[in-house]
Amino acid sequence: MTPAAEADWRLFRGDGVPRAVDLPPAPPWRRFAPAAGGRPELPYLIEPKHADVVNAALHLRRPLLVTGPAGTGKSSLARAVAHELNLGTLLRWPINSHSTVREALYQYDAIGRLRETTLSRDRGERQPDIGTFIRLGPLGTALIPNGTPRALLIDEMDKGDVDLPNDLLTVFEDGLFEIPELTRLPEDVTDVEVQTADHRGTVRVHKGRIQCDEFPVVVITSNGERDFPPAFLRRCIRLDLPVPDEERLRAIVAAHLGEEALREADDLLQAFLRRRAPGELATDQLLNAVFLRAGGVDLDAEGLLDAVLHQLTGAL
Numbered sequence: 024m025t026p027a028a029e030a031d032w033r034l035f036r037g038d039g040v041p042r043a044v045d046l047p048p049a050p051p052w053r054r055f056a057p058a059a060g061g062r063p064e065l066p067y068l069i070e071p072k073h074a075d076v077v078n079a080a081l082h083l084r085r086p087l088l089v090t091g092p093a094g095t096g097k098s099s100l101a102r103a104v105a106h107e108l109n110l111g112t113l114l115r116w117p118i119n120s121h122s123t124v125r126e127a128l129y130q131y132d133a134i135g136r137l138r139e140t141t142l143s144r145d146r147g148e149r150q151p152d153i154g155t156f157i158r159l160g161p162l163g164t165a166l167i168p169n170g171t172p173r174a175l176l177i178d179e180m181d182k183g184d185v186d187l188p189n190d191l192l193t194v195f196e197d198g199l200f201e202i203p204e205l206t207r208l209p210e211d212v213t214d215v216e217v218q219t220a221d222h223r224g225t226v227r228v229h230k231g232r233i234q235c236d237e238f239p240v241v242v243i244t245s246n247g248e249r250d251f252p253p254a255f256l257r258r259c260i261r262l263d264l265p266v267p268d269e270e271r272l273r274a275i276v277a278a279h280l281g282e283e284a285l286r287e288a289d290d291l292l293q294a295f296l297r298r299r300a301p302g303e304l305a306t307d308q309l310l311n312a313v314f315l316r317a318g319g320v321d322l323d324a325e326g327l328l329d330a331v332l333h334q335l336t337g338a339l
């Protein structure tokens with residue numbers, strides 16, 4: 024690397040001297056700001072036999088349960104399907120230990136409504152509509168009858184409570200849910216405008232019920248930290264994504280960073296393959312290494328390659 028390029032790469036030098044730095048462009052998969060053109064649509068490569076499992080789920084209108092080691096493209100698959108089939112912005116429901124089906128369907132801000140109602144009464148103004156305080160969650164928004172299905176990613180389902188899969192069964196079966204706060208309203212209030220999860224505005228709910236017309240394209244991912252009950256598994260189509268072989272890795276690198284970056288990175292690919300055992304290295308770690316190499320970084324420098332291609336399992 025030339026001294027000038029080396030100075031560019033070493034943004035932080037640890038010498039305590041404050042300086043103005045221009046951050047070089049981020050890798051395409053780490054771009055967020057609208058100023059930088061927003062998130063670019065990233066290439067997604069899938070073997071035909073795996074694409075056919077996706078197709079089976081699409082035809083059967085069943086959720087697709089995607090398993091496989093870290094970084095094998097489980098979450099990205101949902102975005103790729105939504106993009107390719109023009110299903111609109113992907114709705115995301117990231118699961119954690121507190122996730123509930125109820126909050127994924129809708130949230131009701133009772134305290135906000137009480138406060139606003141009191142305020143407007145004091146000011147002699149018209150009371151705000153109840154729909155202002157109801158926001159559909161990602162699952163609720165996915166079930167809005169729309170003529171075409173929406174795409175929903177239920178990410179890392181195995182991080183959720185043990186009851187979560189069973190709680191989803193009825194919604195998966197019927198494509199229907201009710202908002203009791205609306206079903207309890209007086210008979211003459213039949214339609215209420217509520218907010219949607221993607222902040223795109225409102226949707227009219229009739230008699231407090233939402234019934235999908237096309238079941239959404241649902242992709243559920245799991246890292247296999249928990250088994251799911253048979254009743255839940257029966258309702259899903261299973262896709263187990265393997266770690267990509269050398270040929271597929273080459274194709275993924277070329278698609279993300281170009282043929283030239285791939286040609287320059289053969290030793291990195293070999294190092295990646297040598298170090299990799301299933302679940303211990305992820306595809307994007309190779310992409311990170313090739314990205315740095317393409318930017319002129321000396322990855323043979325002590326410890327740098329180990330820092331990028333670090334193992335994902337075992338004690339740190």
Ligand SMILES: Nc1ncnc2c1ncn2[C@@H]1O[C@H](COP(=O)(O)OP(=O)(O)OP(=O)(O)O)[C@@H](O)[C@H]1O
Nearest residue numbers: 066067068092093094095096097098099275306307
């Ligand atoms: N088949 C693929 N085609 C293109 N890029 C891929 C593919 N698989 C993985 N990648 C790259 O690896 C990154 C990680 O993929 P993704 O987040 O989908 O993995 P994951 O299986 O959901 O991992 P985790 O279990 O850690 O959540 C993606 O952003 C993408 O850059």
Ligand SMILES: [Mg+2]
Nearest residue numbers: 097098099244
């Ligand atoms: Mg993921």
